[in-house]
Amino acid sequence: MNEKNTSEQPQYDVEIPSREAMLEVIKAALKPVAFSDILSHFKLRDEREHIGVKRRLRAMERDGQLVYTRNDSYGIPERMDLKKGTVIGHRDGFGFVQLDEGGQDLFLPFHQMQMVMHGDRVLVKAGSSDSRGRREGRIVRTIAEEPREIVGRYFVEQGVSLVVPDDTRLAQDLIIPPELVNGARHGQIVVAEIVSRPSRRSSPVARIKEVLGDHMAPGMEIEIAIREHNIPNQWPDALIAETKKIPAEVAENDKQGRVDLRKLPLLTIDGEDARDFDDAVYAEPEGKGFRLWVAIADVSHYVRVGSALDREGLNRGNSVYFPNHVVPMLPEALSNGLCSLNPQVDRLCMVAEMTIGERGKLNTFKFYPAVMNSHARLTYNKVAAILDGDAKLRQQYDHVVPHLETLHDLYKVLRKSREQRGAIDFDTVETRFIFNAQRKIEHIVPIHRNHAHMLIEECMIMANDAAARFVEKHNGGALFRVHDLPDEERLFAFRLVLGELGLTMPLRDEPHPADFGEVLAQVAERPDRELIQTMLLRSLQQAIYCHENRGHFGLALEAYAHFTSPIRRYPDLVLHREIKRILAKQFPEFAGLEGAHSYDENQLVELGPHCSQTERRADDATRQVDEWLKCEFMQDHVGDEFDGVISAVTNFGLFVRLNDYMIDGLVHISNLTSEYFHYDAERHLLIGESSGNVYRLGDKARVKVAAVNLDERKIDFELLSVEQTSNAIAPRRRQEKKTQRSKSGYKPKAAEKAGKKKSAGSKAAKAKKAKKAGPAGAKKRAPKNKKR
Structure with missing residues (x-):
């Protein structure tokens, strides 16, 4: 997780000063310190001591702690x-x-x-x-030095072998000596290992380490993304050995000392193609409110701290979900087997049992280990159909229909509570690739959330909220899911865009989640609502994992932590272990609970950025694959015409998003009318100098697919026609821009900073204001688009 130097691992024959001790000496000096002065300060006379100190100083150089100067001295980078x-x-x-x-x-x-x-x-x-x-x-x-391995395409040109990196940010081609080709053929996709780094006079030299296969081979886009983003996808030998010892079913002695919930009609609700079921739910009326059980697979019982399973789970951080392919965080023997809450089999679980008031308020909660038996495996589409009155399905699942109706009643209460506290509710449309037998894309279809998706989402949010409160109540340490206030610059830019689209956003000294909810309500019936929701999302901070609780802005909650998916997210596993530690300490009947563990603050400080980084890595890899597949699909549509909407305006052209497939392509500025164009970055406009034609965000467009570049994942459109939205605003003269900030009602930057830096809830806000800390982090959604 931190930058570490492995060259210091062997034990020195003699005792030498620590890094901290040498840093203290160098920091205290008024100028860089010579090697001889360091030896004199610590009174080191033995040749072996000199060698040991030199090695440690070089390691400190590599880690950026010191700089070796031209006069053979060591200085502090910050002071230079x-x-x-x-x-x-x-x-x-x-x-x-x-x-x-x-x-x-x-x-x-x-x-x-x-x-x-x-x-x-x-x-x-x-x-x-x-x-x-x-x-x-x-x-x-x-x-x-990174990267050491590069994925690219192998070419032979005029007798010279080279690899062109797939990642366009690597602008240098790799030279491959003839003896290092390793059987690669012209045009194949390969993994190249750097042998010699680039210099001003020479290109990087590499050897072919692995031949992935032919360009355009089915599944090649996933192989490239896995290696390009350094996603671990091979199980270590030690883990394989541990996995072989995992039983097929839960052992009887493991069920002892747990609350027996096998008669409670818990059920799972997931997607049609889901294979790892990590949560089950059940609710019943209680007074004017409800009692809700959320049972989560007890992964920590089998994955112990320090084990090979744990080390690899930490290394991966989360499961990565590609179209028709998964790189799991844990082996299938656990993720799809012993830890998956499959129907009609006993499973170990951790339970959040909650009482919820008639207005959706979380009144009480408790956590405990249990043994359960899922009474049904249902899908989102089936549950939605049952709730909509499908007679055939209601008859088929008559034994769980009353439970589903109670869950639906609970959902409506929770939904209303969510709206009242002002939580942001995105209703974006995602897409799904439909493949044929040869794994070629036949179609791209939209996926809409139904009531079953939202029902499960609300139950998971309640359990995650309760888990965060539980840990805070007992002064425990865990990774919180933190979503900070929006960045002021991005928020200002978003307000300007809204003004151009004829929309308004409430003005406050400090933004509130409900402000964004009002915007979403305004665009609910607009044809460009998907675009506006995307821009709104980009104006927000990325959610991260952090050892400090600073609240969750988007959900308008004072405390939030991921509890519900330990099969596929390592932070959830950390939280389960801490909850078990608290239970073992608080309740004698749980004193021997397996899997309990306490993390100190230093460990959590490292874990937070690491888990945020692996989440971003997964999102970047899946986005890359999606872009590649969309380009492959559009290759068969060159020359076809589509309707879309202008999704972005840049100084080099327009991006248009197709309505049918949610695919973006570029209309280059050179392919617009033959005149000069001026780009207005604040208002996201291109304005024709002679004609006065305006191209702006949200305008409807008719385009023709002109070309597709699969290697660069680019799609070029030809613009056929543009229809401005009904809220279009005529372009203003440049001198009128000065009045934009006052017209928007938005505070100047300096004034805005004065009242900034609070979080969603009062307690979290005070904590954040006091500490003034925390990185900006990860994506809105988890690697698997399932539950928050």
Whole structure:
């Protein structure tokens, strides 16, 4: 999780100063410290001590803790105005350094990028700004070299073998010496391992490590994404050995000491193609409210801290769900077998039992280990049909119909409570790929959420809310799901877009989730609602995992933590272990509970960013595969015409999203009318200089598919016609822009900062204001689009 140096692992023959001790000496000095002065300070005279210190200092250099200067001395990077960051490459050869401390990225011109590659960790010195206002950076040292393996396409051109990286951010081709081709054939997809890094005078040299197969082979897009994003997909030998010991059924002695819920009619509701069932629900009326049971697979009973299963689960962080393919966090013997809440078999579970008032308020909650037996495996579509009155299905599942109706009644109460507290409710349409027997896409169909999806979602939110409260009540440590306030710049930009679309957003000193809900209500019947919802989502922060509870803005909750999917998310497993620790401490009957574990704060501080990163990695990989498949699908539609909506406006053209398939393509500015265009970045407009034609977000468009570039995952459209929305606003003169901020009713930046930085609830808000900490993090949804 942290940058670590493995070269220090062997034990030295003699005792040498620690990193901390040497850092303290170097920091105390007024100038960089020579190696000889370090030896003198610690009174080191033995040659073996000198060698050990030199090795440790070099390791500290590699980790960016020290800088070795030209006069053979060691200095502190921060005092030399050096910053740590990650290189972000660009297809055109230049790049940027994304600074660890945040702030504006530093621009790397072509000659700087010749010596590094996308993903490298570097020490950089900020310089002056270029003609375009970009502050340039000068790379002082490479701290960590990434990537070491690159996925790309193998070519032989004029007798020279090379690999062109699939990732366009890696702008340098890899030279492959003849003896390192490893049997690869022209045009194949390969994995290349770097042998020699690039320099100003030479390209990187690599060897072919693995031949993945022919270009366009079925499933190749997934193989590329897995390797390109470094998603672990091979089980270690130690894990395989552990997995072989896993029984097929729950042992009788493991059921002892647990609450017996086998007669409680718990049931699972999942998608048609789901194979891992990690949650079951049941509710019954109680007074004017309800009692709700949410039973979650007890993964922590089988996956113990420090085991091979645990180490690999932590390494993966979460399951990754591609179309028709899953890279699971845990082996199928657990995820689809012993831990999956399959119907009519006994399973171990952790239960959140809650009482909910008539207005949807969570009144009481308790957690305990149990043994259960699922009474039915249902799907979202079947449940929705049963609730809509399908006579055949109601007869088939007559033994659970009353339970489903009670759950539906509970859902309506919870839904109303959600609306009253102002939680944001997205109703975006996702797509599903329909493949034929040869794994070629036959069609792309939209997937709409029905009442069954939302019913389960509300039950999971209640359990996650209760779990976070439970841990806080007992001063426990876990990973909270944190969603911070929107970024002020992105929020201001979103307000400007709304103004252009004829929409309004409530004005407050500090935004509230209900403000976004009002926007969603305004666009519910608009044809461009999907686009507006997407822009709204982009104006929000990404949710992250964090050891601190700062509340969940989107759900308008003071505390929130993921409890409901330990099969596929490591943070849920961490939370289960902490809940068990609390139960074992609080209740004598649970004193011997298996799987309990306490994490200290330092461990949680590391776990949060790691789990957020693996979640982002999964999202990036699945997005890449989706883009590839959409391009493959559109190859068969070159020349066809479609209706769409302008989804983005840039200085180089328009992106149009097709209504039927939710696919975006580019209408390049050179393919518009033959005149000059001016780009208005604040208002997302392209304005023709001569004609005054305006192309803007949300306009309806008719396009023809002009070309598809599968290698670069690009689709080009030809614009046939544009119809402005009914709320279109005529373009203003440039001098009128100055009045935009006051017309929008939005505060100037400096004034806005004064009242900023609160979170969703009062307790969390105070904590956040006091600590003023926390990174911006991950995606709105979990790797598997199932439950929050």
